[in-house]
Amino acid sequence: MxxxxxxxxxxxxxxxxxxxxxxxxxxxxxxxxxLLGRNGAGKTTLMQLLxxxxxxxxxxxxxxxxxxxENAKVLQNTCFIKESQRYPEDFRPKDVFKTAPWFFAxxxxxxxxxxxxxxxxxxxxxxxxxSRGQLSSIGVIVGLASRAPLTFFDEPYLxxxxxxxxIFYDRxxxxxxxxxxxxxxxxxxxxEVSNLLEHVLVIDEGKLLINEDxxxxxxxxxxxxxxxxxxxxxxxxxxxxxxxxxxxLSSVTVAGLSESERRDAHAAGLELSPVSLxxxxxxxxxxxxxxxxASA
Amino acid sequence: xxxxTALAQPASPLKRITxxxxxxxxxxxxxxxxxWIILGVIFVGMLTVWWLIYSAIDESARxxxxxxxxxxxxxxxxxxxxxxxxxxxxxxxxxxxxxxxVTRRDYYLxxxxxxxxxxxxxxxxxxxxxxxxxxxGGWGMGVTIFAPVYFGAGIxxxxxxxxxxxxxxxxxxxxxxAVWVRWKATGxxxxxxxxxxxxxxxxxxxxxxxxxxxxxxxxVDLGVTGVAAWSLVLTAISGVAGFTxxxxxxxxxxx
Numbered sequence: 001m002x003x004x005x006x007x008x009x010x011x012x013x014x015x016x017x018x019x020x021x022x023x024x025x026x027x028x029x030x031x032x033x034x035l036l037g038r039n040g041a042g043k044t045t046l047m048q049l050l051x052x053x054x055x056x057x058x059x060x061x062x063x064x065x066x067x068x069x070e071n072a073k074v075l076q077n078t079c080f081i082k083e084s085q086r087y088p089e090d091f092r093p094k095d096v097f098k099t100a101p102w103f104f105a106x107x108x109x110x111x112x113x114x115x116x117x118x119x120x121x122x123x124x125x126x127x128x129x130x131s132r133g134q135l136s137s138i139g140v141i142v143g144l145a146s147r148a149p150l151t152f153f154d155e156p157y158l159x160x161x162x163x164x165x166x167i168f169y170d171r172x173x174x175x176x177x178x179x180x181x182x183x184x185x186x187x188x189x190x191x192e193v194s195n196l197l198e199h200v201l202v203i204d205e206g207k208l209l210i211n212e213d214x215x216x217x218x219x220x221x222x223x224x225x226x227x228x229x230x231x232x233x234x235x236x237x238x239x240x241x242x243x244x245x246x247x248x249l250s251s252v253t254v255a256g257l258s259e260s261e262r263r264d265a266h267a268a269g270l271e272l273s274p275v276s277l278x279x280x281x282x283x284x285x286x287x288x289x290x291x292x293x294a295s296a
Numbered sequence: 297x298x299x300x301t302a303l304a305q306p307a308s309p310l311k312r313i314t315x316x317x318x319x320x321x322x323x324x325x326x327x328x329x330x331x332w333i334i335l336g337v338i339f340v341g342m343l344t345v346w347w348l349i350y351s352a353i354d355e356s357a358r359x360x361x362x363x364x365x366x367x368x369x370x371x372x373x374x375x376x377x378x379x380x381x382x383x384x385x386x387x388x389x390x391x392x393x394x395x396x397x398v399t400r401r402d403y404y405l406x407x408x409x410x411x412x413x414x415x416x417x418x419x420x421x422x423x424x425x426x427x428x429x430x431x432x433g434g435w436g437m438g439v440t441i442f443a444p445v446y447f448g449a450g451i452x453x454x455x456x457x458x459x460x461x462x463x464x465x466x467x468x469x470x471x472x473x474a475v476w477v478r479w480k481a482t483g484x485x486x487x488x489x490x491x492x493x494x495x496x497x498x499x500x501x502x503x504x505x506x507x508x509x510x511x512x513x514x515x516v517d518l519g520v521t522g523v524a525a526w527s528l529v530l531t532a533i534s535g536v537a538g539f540t541x542x543x544x545x546x547x548x549x550x551x
Binding site for chain 1: 306307309312315318319322323325326388389391392393394395396397398399400401402543544546547
């Protein structure tokens with residue numbers, strides 16, 4: 001398998017703040033990655049480092065086998081759509097779509113036109129007069145229609161309504177099926193995108209906490225619900241990620257269960273339900289933080 | 297499954313640079329539209345004022361009044377405005393272009409190309425207007441608006457001086473923009489403090505060494521063309537400084 005990105009011991013400090021702290025990972029070609037984490041976790045800094053917009057304090061980055069900083073050969077295969085992307089003020093959306101093809105060799109104008117219609121974006125209005133959602137849709141359209149072999153979306157949909165977000169997800173999947181490429185999507189709306197993601201990277205306080213296949217991650221935990229005594233008897237000394245209870249009822253999140261264990265649980269009258277990716281990540285990051293604090 | 301999205305054939309360096317240059321003209325309002333409109337408004341305003349003066353004073357006073365228009369500064373605005381255009385163009389398109397995967401090097405060279413193009417366009421435009429001014433005998437009233445004495449006597453000299461002046465203001469502006477992109481308001485404030493200190497230092501140096509007479513004589517010796525030619529040194533310094541600063545700049549949100 002070819003890796004599009006290889007990152008080794010990457011760190012970025014701003015003064016005393018470790019925005020990215022000794023991170024290593026690889027990104028496989030033509031997969032959709034989720035880069036998840038809380039505000040200020042270092043997601044944007046990491047993506048800026050990967051696209052050569054920031055300079056690393058230490059460590060190495062390789063994109064398509066080469067360092068990205070000031071490397072036109074590598075960078076012209078990337079497209080980075082930021083939440084806070086600023087456009088020249090006197091530009092109208094149509095100026096953005098006129099200039100974008102100059103920089104993206106794979107630009108598909110037909111696809112762009114379709115997206116413009118989908119998002120009902122007014123082409124002739126000045127950028128500064130657009131709503132937050134309309135501004136976001138410009139970024140989303142450029143990111144999709146550019147078909148860059150490596151596309152970064154950093155919280156691309158601030159202000160987009162649910163319908164528009166769904167359009168984004170649908171078009172991304174559709175176009176990705178026909179034109180596979182590597183996509184890195186950073187977002188807070190984990191549950192909304194969880195079906196899209198093939199691989200998940202979770203970053204917290206500059207450190208990489210989780211780097212796992214989405215499917216494996218989803219199977220990593222199950223909710224066990226039932227009478228408190230039955231639940232306690234079932235879990236024994238299994239790893240418990242989260243525990244909730246009201247009166248005699250108990251709900252416990254435990255690490256992945258095998259088929260026979262599932263049968264045992266059903267036999268004991270317990271209910272099993274999958275844990276959403278969002279819940280799982282919240283719980284995992286919490287435990288890891290606790291462990292981290294305990295070891296500190 | 298269809299084929300993998302192929303890596304783009306590397307665009308030629310020249311193509312990448314001209315694409316950035318084109319970016320500055322994608323919406324020509326700031327770079328080409330507004331300056332001419334303001335210039336037009338100033339022109340009409342000046343003509344009106346002169347027409348009033350022309351009608352109000354009698355024949356004998358007219359000549360000396362019109363002589364004063366030789367020192368008209370009405371077209372000066374366009375040079376300062378070009379500096380503002382350069383600052384705006386860079387501070388706005390830099391983060392935008394980097395999102396498009398443009399390197400800082402290509403970005404700066406492309407912008408420099410766009411600025412040279414602007415200098416050519418504005419020099420050509422002003423030259424045409426100044427020729428019209430001469431041909432119409434100062435718009436029928438002997439007024440000087442676009443061909444003041446500062447820019448030299450002949451048309452060739454005027455073209456050279458104007459072109460070089462545009463280059464200076466555009467590249468000085470791009471250096472300021474690079475300081476802004478890299479260090480935001482703090483940087484620009486520091487920059488102007490340093491520039492002001494340098495100027496005061498030079499003035500002090502000239503005063504204490506009693507060199508003002510010598511400086512004046514040198515300037516007269518150099519003539520308009522000579523002074524303009526020497527400004528190319530400052531333009532080059534601004535250009536190199538802008539390039540050096542921008543190559544380590546990162547696109548962050550406005551402070």
